Structures are given as C-alpha cells and as structure tokens.
Amino acid sequence: MKEFAGDTGLVAWHRLDLREPMRLLHLSRSRLTQDLEALAAQNLLQIAGPFKHRGILLSDPKRRLRFDTNILTQRRIEATVKLRQMQRYCELASCRRHFILDYFGESHASPRCENCDNCGIVWQTSAEATLLAQKILSCVVRMQERFGAKAVAEVLKGSSTERSRSFAGLSTFGLLRDLPLKQIExxxxxxxxxSYLARSDGEYPVLQVTPKGWEVLRGQRQAALPAPADERQHATSPRKIKGGTLLQTLQLLRQGLSITEVAQARALEESTIWGHAKELALDGKIENLDDIISPQEVAEISRFLSKTESFDRATISAHLPRHHPSKVFFVRAILQARQRGVKI
Incomplete structure (x- = not known):
C-alpha cells in the first residue's frame, strides 16, 4: 500500500499487479480489466492511470463490500456440472446425437443415429487390449483411486516428476514406459x-474403477476398447491404394525388395518408403513384417525405445547409427499399435 496526496488529501492506494488476481481467479487480463471497470462504474473503487502510483483506490475505505457466498458457491457448482457434462460428451463412446437429445429431454426412436463419429466406432477385443486395460486399471487401484488421468499416466510412464517419483515403489510404476505419455493418456x-473407468464428481475429479472395470481386472471378462480415431478412420473408410503410390511400394515389397531397394527403384527418399510401410502395416496390407525388418532389429530398437522417453533423429543417429531414423519411428508405431490391441 502506498500513500500520496491526491485531490482529496492523503489517500491510500493498493498497488495492483494484475498477474496475481488473474492467477487466483483464473481470468484473462481482458476479462479482469472489464470486471474492474464494472466495479469502478459502481463507485466501489477507482483505477489509477499508467503512472508511478498505478493501483486501485477504494472509494470509501470504511464501506464494506458485501458478497453473497451462497450465490457464488451455487454458481460455481452449476458451472462445474456443466463442465463435467461437456467432458462426458467429449469422452462418450455411445451415440452423440442421443446424448444431446437426452440432455434436452427429447425422445429418439432408434438406439443409434448412424451419423456421428461414435456410431462408426470399431471395438477391439483381444488379449492385448485386455492386458493393456488391466495394467491401467491396476495402476488406478494401487494409487487408491485418488488421482486424475494425468497423474496415473505419469506413473505408468515412469516419469521423473516429483509427484510420480513418490509412487516409484508401486509395481505399476513404469509399466508402460515404452509408450509416449500422450498415448497413455x-x-x-x-x-x-x-466404461471401465469413471471420473468422480466434484471440482477435482479422480479416476475410479467401475464394476465393469473390476471384472476386467479380475480376469472375468475380456476388455473391448474403442479403436483409436486414426485406426477408426481406416476401418470405416479404407484407404484406396489401387494405382497409387502406396500400391507401387506394396508391389515392390511383395517382390522381395528391401526398403532401401524400393527407395532406389522408385527414386524416393528411404524415409518416404518407411512412411509407406507404416501406413501399409497399420492397414493390414503387409502380411509378414519379417520381410521388411528382422526380429533382431525390432528387438534392438525396442530396447532403445524402452530406455528413451523422448528422442529425435539426432538422438537415433547417435545411439543407433546402423538404423535409419525412419525405421525406428516405424517400429515405434508398430509397437504402439500392438499395445492398443491391434494385431500386426
């Protein structure tokens, strides 16, 4: 607080740093400025201009500002409920149109609209998908269902954050270290x-295992997971490669040419051909990956990926000089797909 002589004598100014109220109130600078101007319009405060005594002056220091905390609390609860509804809509796996109709109290004749993205979901049921689900569910349980998705993902990744290190003693710590953190999320x-996991209500929701999730965790049922969006697109709209550049690469690979030989034959960069190979493999067009890359190479690259949380082409060249960087990215994509239950 600073005192200086104003038009009405000695007055007390509260020097204002907008960053602090912006952080506490979760407001943007423009929104905070608008709110301050609204209070100034009601003669509750005065805002000094951009000079050395910049700050806020209460018009009447003896006048107490009265706030109805019950109303503010109720508004916050209502806003939180709306936020959770929007979050559920984004995470929904059932028909989105029906969710909206239910929200507005309208009826619908059929269980699916067959037009939204969720009505085209491909559900994957496999031993790999079940194992992945069990690893995640187990981590949630071992963290006592007291943390959100971000914290659980960091523990599964084995991240080096202070919060994650406090769970280093758990058997699930680093259980999915081969996957990128965003993929785990x-x-x-x-x-x-x-519906194997659910978020709790409240301002800070945590992950909780549902009864359906407990059945998967106990091995009483297989997990059926929605395919990732990119694979869902492949399933609902198969890539047409007839006569295209992917088909040309596929034909040469089926003739027994290596990636390097295909690149030379097509006068393309080797990285481009590895990109073709990744798309073809994820589309199920390559029957045997051993024809492209040997199991020994996959094992060597897998060991590198398990020890390296993030990397670029320079890192690959330093640690795996025998392998083309695009080959490493190819192996990573295949391993990630297998972790999600895709059979490649």
Missing part, C-alpha cells in the same frame, strides 16, 4: 469411453 480415455 489417450488409452486412459479409451477405458473411460468403454
């Missing part, structure tokens, strides 16, 4: 969409 969302 997406897989957690898939479990929420499949």
């Amino acid at each position: 997406k897989d957690i969302q898939r479990l929420i969409a499949a």
